Amino acid sequence: MASSSSMRPAAGHLLRLVEGRPRLIGSAAPSFLAAAAPFSTSASRCARKTRDNNRIRGVSPLRRTGPREPLSVSWEDIPRPTDYKPQIKTDENHPLWAFFPQKGKLINTPAEDQAHGRPWKVEELRKKSWEDLHALWWACCRERNRISTSNAERARTKLGFGEHEAIERDHVVQRTMKGIKHVLTERYYLWEDAYQLAQEDPEINLTGKGPAYTPRYDAENGGDYLVQEAEAEAKADPSTISSESKVAHEQAPKL
Template sequence: MHRQSLLRLARQTGAFPLVELPPPYLAPSLHFSLHRSPNQASNFSSTAVAAGHGRDLSKSRGVSAIHRTGPKFKLGVSKYQLPKPVARGEVAKRHPTPDHGLWAFFPKDRQALSSPEYDVAHGRSWSIQELREKSWDDLHALWWVCVKERNRIATSNLERERLKAGYGEYEATERERIVRRTQNGIKHVLRERWYAWEDAQKLYKDGYRPQYDGTPVASELETASGEPEKPGKA
């Protein structure tokens, strides 16, 4: 209900008890008008107007982050010295680095947008059987080779989207799928090794001691000779 209509209704029904009025959350202004002092002729304000001047002395009046309004006066910055941009001709030239590491994010021709012929020229992904034969250092190196290749593909995709080239999406997606399959195989092999290490640790805590290269353990040497083997004895 409109505020003016509620005030008019409050003046006409001033003698009505509060129980006949709508709830406060539906008509708060109606309840406020009934309890308002008769001497108060205007809405509530936290800042009084200067007597005799009629001017608002609050400097921050009108500053609102919601309505994007600024102050009514200009803010001077002469107190602080602003930096000046360097002219283009005065900027020192940087010599290109042919072996810079960031070139790994681009194809061999060092172009931001790779060609479909370059993306389609790839092999198959590493199988799990092949990855099981690799050491920890080899798997670590192969993982970061895959990460670098995916970053290179992402760079080409971003440039392709910026130029709206309209080609090369299928080849790039297929190449990234092969790289991701290799990464999944690396994680699978590392997960297997982790479970094997946990099982070996559990067997060792239970008292199991494996034999290496057919060398008998100390208990078997003691049973065969009748006395425990001494260190350094042939």
């Protein structure tokens, strides 16, 4: 039986023969010598895009190169729009015409805007009633709306004239509105003073229940104010005069 030391030279010689033998093309390599896939640290989704997303690349009017992809163009004629304009019926007396100087007129001329009077004075407005002040206030508001509309149209059409006259007219209207506010403030202060006096007057009832004014009896004369007022009204009323007195009055000589 051969020993292990005697088999070592034979095994080494056999390995040298295998390494020195030429390998045939196309021969399968041993399974333990199969080539592994190349290692990469980049993810598959981060791969470089090969598609060109620029649709107009290569389009040049100088080189007369068109798009690379055919366009969807047909030989059918494109329909042309008609000149049809719908006729919309509007009210001839529409309230929005109040924002313009006249119906169908866009803006006033500078001479028309300049033809205005002076503003109302406070002394004149003190003599007006509540209804008159209310009507005058809304007339001023409507006039200011007209002036604002004219300024907007003047800026839109770029006319370049009439702005100075419109601003002067607006200032006159504003001074009138300030006078109305002044008069209303005075009346409010007077009402506050009268209310304080009424709270201290025992003849005036501010609770809202019963008569608002109940006069007291005159202790010295022993008469009633209501009775005296009723007698005075009866004397002044012609319907309370007797028929005999009327005949005598008619027959009396006239001077």
